[in-house]
Amino acid sequence: MKDRVVITGLGVVSPNGVGLAAFREAIKAGQSGIKFYPELKELGFSCCIGGMPEISEALKRDYFTELQLKDFKSSGILYGCMAGLDAWKDAGLALNEAPDFESGTIFGAGTSGVEKFREAIYKLDAKQVRRLGSTVVAQTMASGVSAYLGGIIGLGNQVSTNSSACSTGTEAILMGYDRIKAGHAQRMLVGSCSDDGAYVWGGFDAMRVLTYKHNDDPEKGSRPMSATASGFVPGSGAGALVLESLESALARKATIYAEVLGGEVNSGGQRNGGTMTAPNSDAVQRCIKKAVANAGIKAIAIDAINGHLTATIKDATEIENWMIGLNLKAEEFPPINSLKSMVGHCLSAAGSIESVAAVLQVKEGFIFPNINCADLNEDIAALIPADRIPQKLIEKDINIVAKASFGFGDVNACVIFKKYKNK
């Protein structure tokens, strides 16, 4: 029992659902959160669609004080704190009067407070440095989100932010898992967030990796595994999980969503086909293979895969990498889905939002549908049976889910979730 790590709380702020209940409903219904944003068109973006969580001013006040919200312009920290505090509360944990030295956080981010930084730069360039006020550093430091969460909750263990591009969220889970497994903490709030909007998405638009073909039908724009996939749709938000030693969870009589069996993080070193922006497939396969080995399971026992699958030409390569990494034949390949079909690619938040979806599948027994891929990519159809890419919600008992994320820098992360059983 000493070495087991379980998930006891979930929180999510997603383009298609803010809060766990709305998110669960949306993913089961295959509901898209992608919208057209006139401000992107105004700025001359090729891709004018994206995913941003909808959050009212009133809702913000359930999480932050008026003082915290004064001059607050960091969407990533907003999303991260909302998801993180939801997960903490969902786990039945309280905000601490004194620091809880057995609880910490690894909460990832890709950027922090880009809007805030922009405002500061304008002031600085106008020689107004003394007019910046006190809020620039906390909102724009990379570790802003973990610092806010640590302060609101009263965390006394490690409080840090990881960053590994689009694998950030999945990496955070494994970092928190390692820390509990090593006996350095009882509880780790793990997750990740992403700032939203033009200043984060512009660089991707410039790289021509976003789809520009769906400005008139945004909900059809994110098309992982589709023959008509034409680039990804940018998203934003945050996902959060409370990881806890089984010992602590049982002592508190906490609800256990699932067990983290382990996983693997690695890099392709930007060699053998890997570059800053493309994965080295050997490394991806190795990451998946090692994750399964580290989890102590057989690949055939995996009931569902939650892929990275962004809706680029690399989707077929990813499926092939899963097959080789898991050493499964086409007929043995489990159902695979991509949350990105509904929420777009939430970048640094992707791994954690998608992991929340994967864990819900394990806890509640379903596989959420893929949308926008009725016209299956033929290279994928040549690899695995079409029915392994569910187009409709499947309700069935799910024991094990494998989830992977890959990111710029040729970095990979794969985690294995299993239904909790008191064996």
Next chain:
Amino acid sequence: MDKEALIAELKEIIKPYVQDQEAFGNLTEDTHFITDLKINSANLVDIVLDTEDKYNIEIDNDSMDKMSDVKSAMGVIEEKIAAKG
């Protein structure tokens, strides 16, 4: 400027940063921003900026260092308004 009026205006400026509402309710000239009102020291710069905006004055670093309680803040404000002419 009338002292009572100035205190009332200063109260409006510092209100968003106050962490101890009871002390704020009993505010006098001797009330200290940090020890009494429990204002986060980082927010003192925000109070200075808000004060600058309110009175259209500029508060230099030396003057800012003096603004630790209600009385000293009022002194700085009056001095800067007077200097403006």
